[in-house]
Amino acid sequence: xxxxxxxxxxxxxxxxxxxxxxxxxxxxxxxxxxxxxxxxxxxxxxxxxxxxxxxxxxxxxxxxxxxxxxxxxxxxxxxxxxxxxxxxxxxxxxxxxxxxxxxxxxxxxxxxxxxxxxxxxxxxxxxxxxxxxxxxxxxxxxxxxxxxxxxxxxxxxxxxxxxxxxxxxxxxxxxxxxxxxxxxxxxxxxxxxxxxxxxxxxxxxxxxxxxxxxxxxxxxxxxxxxxxxxxxxxxxxxxxxxxxxxxxxxxxxxxxxxxxxx
Amino acid sequence: xxxxxxxxxxxxxxxxxxxxxxxxxxxxxxxxxxxxxxxxxxxxxxxxxxxxxxxxxxxxxxxxxxxxxxxxxxxxxxxxxxxxxxxxxxxxxxxxxxxxxxxxxxxxxxxxxxxxxxxxxxxxxxxxxxxxxxxxxxxxxxxxxxxxxxxxxxxxxxxxxxxxxxxxxxxxxxxxxxxxxxxxxxxxxxxxxxxxxxxxxxxxxxxxxxxxxxxxxxxxxxxxxxxxxxxxxxxxxxxxxxxxxxxxxxxxxxxxxxxxxxxxxxxxxxxxxxxxxxxxxxxxxxxxxxxxxxxxxxxxxxxxxxxxxxxxxxxxxxxxxxxx
Numbered sequence: 184x185x186x187x188x189x190x191x192x193x194x195x196x197x198x199x200x201x202x203x204x205x206x207x208x209x210x211x212x213x214x215x216x217x218x219x220x221x222x223x224x225x226x227x228x229x230x231x232x233x234x235x236x237x238x239x240x241x242x243x244x245x246x247x248x249x250x251x252x253x254x255x256x257x258x259x260x261x262x263x264x265x266x267x268x269x270x271x272x273x274x275x276x277x278x279x280x281x282x283x284x285x286x287x288x289x290x291x292x293x294x295x296x297x298x299x300x301x302x303x304x305x306x307x308x309x310x311x312x313x314x315x316x317x318x319x320x321x322x323x324x325x326x327x328x329x330x331x332x333x334x335x336x337x338x339x340x341x342x343x344x345x346x347x348x349x350x351x352x353x354x355x356x357x358x359x360x361x362x363x364x365x366x367x368x369x370x371x372x373x374x375x376x377x378x379x380x381x382x383x384x385x386x387x388x389x390x391x392x393x394x395x396x397x398x399x400x401x402x403x404x405x406x407x408x409x410x411x412x413x414x415x416x417x418x419x420x421x422x423x424x425x426x427x428x429x430x431x432x433x434x435x436x437x438x439x440x441x442x443x444x445x
Numbered sequence: 446x447x448x449x450x451x452x453x454x455x456x457x458x459x460x461x462x463x464x465x466x467x468x469x470x471x472x473x474x475x476x477x478x479x480x481x482x483x484x485x486x487x488x489x490x491x492x493x494x495x496x497x498x499x500x501x502x503x504x505x506x507x508x509x510x511x512x513x514x515x516x517x518x519x520x521x522x523x524x525x526x527x528x529x530x531x532x533x534x535x536x537x538x539x540x541x542x543x544x545x546x547x548x549x550x551x552x553x554x555x556x557x558x559x560x561x562x563x564x565x566x567x568x569x570x571x572x573x574x575x576x577x578x579x580x581x582x583x584x585x586x587x588x589x590x591x592x593x594x595x596x597x598x599x600x601x602x603x604x605x606x607x608x609x610x611x612x613x614x615x616x617x618x619x620x621x622x623x624x625x626x627x628x629x630x631x632x633x634x635x636x637x638x639x640x641x642x643x644x645x646x647x648x649x650x651x652x653x654x655x656x657x658x659x660x661x662x663x664x665x666x667x668x669x670x671x672x673x674x675x676x677x678x679x680x681x682x683x684x685x686x687x688x689x690x691x692x693x694x695x696x697x698x699x700x701x702x703x704x705x706x707x708x709x710x711x712x713x714x715x716x717x718x719x720x721x722x723x724x725x726x727x728x729x730x731x732x733x734x735x736x737x738x739x740x741x742x743x744x745x746x747x748x749x750x751x752x753x754x755x756x757x758x759x760x761x762x763x764x765x766x767x768x769x
Binding site: 196197198200201203210225279280283302305306307308309310311312313314315317318319323324325326327339341342343344345346347348349350351352353354355358364365368405406407408409410411412413414415417418419420421422423424428429431432433435436438439440442444445 | 456516518519542547550551554555558562563575578587591592629630631633635636638658675684687694696700701703729730731732736737740742744745749750752755756759760762763764768
């Protein structure tokens with residue numbers, strides 16, 4: 184089975200302080216650690232598990248600047264076979280649908296049975312690229328997949344709905360599955376894998392290679408634009424209990440007792 | 446006329462709450478745009494749902510077809526795109542739900558309409574549409590503008606609009622299904638309910654929830670100690686389940702359990718929308734987090750900004766002393 188995995192390099196912001204830069208439409212990237220998008224990492228692992236079981240190849244595709252080579256190399260080190268990076272100055276400002284268009288142009292020329300990607304990106308939180316890509320390629324899709332069992336030319340997948348309810352579907356391949364976090368246990372790259380991956384070539388493709396025109400991509404080609412970023416203003420705020428840990432803990436336990444909660 | 450479509454979401458014979466929310470939001474948006482709201486009801490044997498919907502929209506378009514019995518994004522897309530081509534609504538609202546995320550992007554691509562997902566607010570000042578959504582896990586709000594287009598697709602986050610009863614009397618329009626055959630490449634098999642674990646966190650009076658801030662599985666003992674000292678049960682946000690440190694039935698949030706305990710203590714949880722959706726009904730909420738800007742402090746009644754590995758053991762000690 185030949186599998187394409189679409190990945191994205193994103194800043195890790197869940198545990199960091201996020202600030203907006205003077206442009207008002209970007210966050211300050213300085214000081215943030217960048218890594219493969221969490222859900223994409225699970226998608227990559229799922230692809231590697233399928234390859235180990237059934238044979239075939241895993242091809243990584245990303246849209247991003249030079250720094251994204253690190254993300255691709257880490258994927259190669261874990262066991263992906265080839266990697267393609269899509270980069271062009273004209274791609275800047277692409278929204279989710281345009282990103283899918285750029286990925287679709289690169290994927291159209293490849294042989295594949297399955298496309299996997301994360302169900303959500305931790306930066307833009309949009310969940311657009313996977314199903315948009317499927318529509319552009321004219322193949323079916325399922326989003327938020329927590330289980331995928333592949334048989335000849337088909338897949339039985341479980342999708343996660345609200346409250347932990349699962350929807351089980353039978354899908355014909357090729358298809359796009361967007362992978363939910365927690366579906367597997369992503370591996371770490373081995374030292375030997377990292378050494379091998381450092382020598383592998385990463386294919387680089389730009390606007391002309393993909394047969395796209397400038398007005399189809401980037402800000403020009405996008406129908407949506409980030410106008411302004413703001414930091415959320417809390418409508419209400421907790422009563423913050425000051426003091427050193429012991430002091431604050433004592434005050435809090437006092438409050439909880441007073442309110443009859445303990 | 447700038448009309449608004451809102452997709453009615455229902456599952457296993459019940460209209461989901463988010464439907465009433467987007468209908469309320471849709472009425473408001475339609476009035477800003479000087480148009481009317483159409484509720485779009487797709488399914489099989491769903492005619493009786495119109496009773497619950499008729500006061501909430503100007504029109505209800507009903508398409509009934511056995512092939513629409515269970516949600517299938519491919520079938521829904523075919524019907525919805527045909528309805529949109531026919532009626533040309535200015536905005537189509539779809540819930541940002543398990544169904545909506547599967548449907549909206551491919552629908553927008555097919556129609557070549559602009560799309561924004563997971564919007565919590567929609568503006569139409571002077572007839573110019575813009576949407577608001579959260580990025581970076583809820584740490585940043587983004588205002589999105591659109592190019593001029595014949596129509597727009599927006600998915601709406603749950604709990605973004607208060608449910609109102611506008612007292613309308615909807616005209617009910619039955620439309621023949623455009624579907625000619627079963628979708629062979631994507632077939633519904635079954636729904637599988639979430640597993641019930643050995644501890645039912647929805648029944649506990651006191652719940653201690655842990656998140657990403659716990660860092661390592663070994664650190665669980667720190668919060669287990671607190672749960673024991675306070676007589677509560679341990680629950681968590683998604684990353685803890687993803688890492689395999691606690692079972693799925695302990696997960697609180699949109700894709701996990703909804704809990705309403707007397708006391709909820711959120712430890713090392715930043716408070717992203719998905720988690721908050723499952724715990725905001727708690728009577729009293731306490732948050733312990735090192736990041737003073739974490740959204741969880743906006744939900745909590747009491748907060749301690751500090752290192753959980755120092756605060757939590759101290760709290761356990763004090764509670765043990767109190768209980769003697």
